[in-house]
Amino acid sequence: MAAPPSSRAGGGLTIQGKEEPVYSRAYPAELWVVADRLIDGTGRPLVERPALQVTDGRVGEVRAGGSAVVPPGAPVADLPGCTLLPGFVNGHAHVCLDATFDLFKHLETDPDGLLMSKMIGQAQAALRGGVTTIKDNGGRRDSTLVLRDALKAGILEGPTLVVGGVSLSNQWVGMDTRIAQTAEEVRHEATVQLAAGADFVHMYGSGSRMGRDLPRWQARYSTAEFRAAIETAAGFRKRVYVDTHATSGARAAVEAGVAALEHCYWVVEGGRIDMPQAILDQMARKGIYVVPTLSISYQRHPAPGGADQSWAQDRALGSFEARARVVEQMHRSGVKVVAGTDAGGWGTRFDEFPYELELLGQCGMSTMEVLRSATAVAAEFLDRQDELGTLVAGKRADIVAVKGDPLADLRTVWNIEAVFKDGRRWPGLASTS
Ligand SMILES: [Zn+2]
Known part of the structure; x- marks a missing residue:
């Protein structure tokens, strides 16, 4: 559960007398994002055929091997041809x-x-x-x-x-x-x-x-x-x-x-x-x-x-x-x-x-x-390196999926197929234009 908002002069965001928000964000409990490549942002080499686990809005494991390494029955977002990057x-x-x-x-x-x-x-x-x-x-x-x-x-x-x-x-x-x-x-x-x-x-x-x-x-x-x-x-x-x-x-x-x-x-x-x-x-x-x-x-x-x-x-x-x-x-x-x-x-x-x-x-x-x-x-x-900026375990599951390989051609960063904010999928530029 997200922390309640800070209260300031003029009233906080208390709803119906409760400190807890009524509309709390629904993270997918678990999701595996599968793609062709992953650049985790740390400077480490690219991962081929990654399967990235999202758990409660955070990055879990990152495995190589694509859908074959996803646990049976787990929900998958399959993004063929895409490279995953930190948000x-x-x-x-x-x-x-x-x-x-x-x-x-x-x-x-x-x-x-x-x-x-x-x-x-x-x-x-x-x-x-x-x-x-x-x-x-x-x-x-x-x-x-x-x-x-x-x-x-x-x-x-x-x-x-x-x-x-x-x-x-x-x-x-x-x-x-x-x-x-x-x-x-x-x-x-x-x-x-x-x-x-x-x-x-x-x-x-x-x-x-x-x-x-x-x-x-x-x-x-x-x-x-x-x-x-x-x-x-x-x-x-x-x-x-x-x-x-x-x-x-x-x-x-x-x-x-x-x-x-x-x-x-x-x-x-x-x-x-x-x-x-x-x-x-x-x-x-x-x-x-x-x-x-x-x-x-x-x-x-x-x-x-x-x-x-x-x-x-x-x-x-x-x-x-x-x-x-x-x-x-x-x-x-x-x-x-x-x-x-x-x-x-x-x-x-x-x-x-x-x-x-x-x-x-x-x-x-x-x-x-x-x-x-x-x-x-x-x-x-931003002094937020503990939660943002790289796709490693424990960070927010903020992920950009671009079609193609940005290391081969930087202009592919325009081809945004999907964006995951805390693990929740949003449409990217390429799927809305
Ligand atoms: Zn300005």
Whole structure:
């Protein structure tokens, strides 16, 4: 039975006077998933003809030999031609944003019920694209915490959400924002978020495309202010993740020792790109992750004709080729890369996570490294490696089945035949299009 949701001001999710949820998730008690290949995410060699046991929503045994090694009479999900992978983690998303070009207007004006309906739809759509865990960087008020708890309680089914609540910034940036302008205010606002149940602290570290108050090359916080957030979060055993477009924001955040830089565009005055090797070396040494969010910069669905085409490609970053070489340099310097799309953002749909993998595949990473950036490495980035990211006994039975062999051709990650969330089967992109 799932743990009851945390109770917060305004009432928890107690139903009919009972702490236990009425609609608890029904895991298959036992299931064997049979396929052609299995990549468990640990870096171990591929398993041919795997039979993976799911028991009470968790991974049990993994045997080689296909259906022949399944105990007689046990239920089987047979996926001929498929490769099994750990469920994907989208390392940067906003479940409250609807991927339209009017998203901030919608976020501001949608009534609560409509917003929550969209959020549920968007979270569930992510499953079709293989995403079984979403790191949500910022919602409207407590909406993402409520949705996370409803999912955890089994009231709804969908991916696991790991949420930052409302992001901190020194100025309003368009998204719902907790304004904190000094180290003391950072401590206070971070404490408010974490005490309300946020899984981490998210900060806007520099100007951006959306924060019109500040150029993209200016930091929002000093090293001391980032440090105040880190110390506060450490008191809750939580991490601090920072969006930064600016090299100055990256420098201050890395110096302070945040968990990750997201977007991380290395913009300096005048809009040029400048990525100092000394900062990369420091990131590698401190184990600071980067989430380059290529999907939002080079969108699959740019604004329709006549609308503002500047969103179609981030001109400050230059061509995709130029940006790919920046990501390659980070990777080569030993910085751990995590796949994240910024889903919910302009033209960036929740079910198109494979696009990020396809783009990362052009950044000098091996195919196995790309797959691990969305699985094992992403689980460590979230500090959830005990339950996610690899297909080994005891982990959540979060599984993606793709038709073909992604190690032979990374583009097969689009051919998602089925997705298993805690062992429960959902249709993948290939079976819905
Ligand atoms: Zn974002």
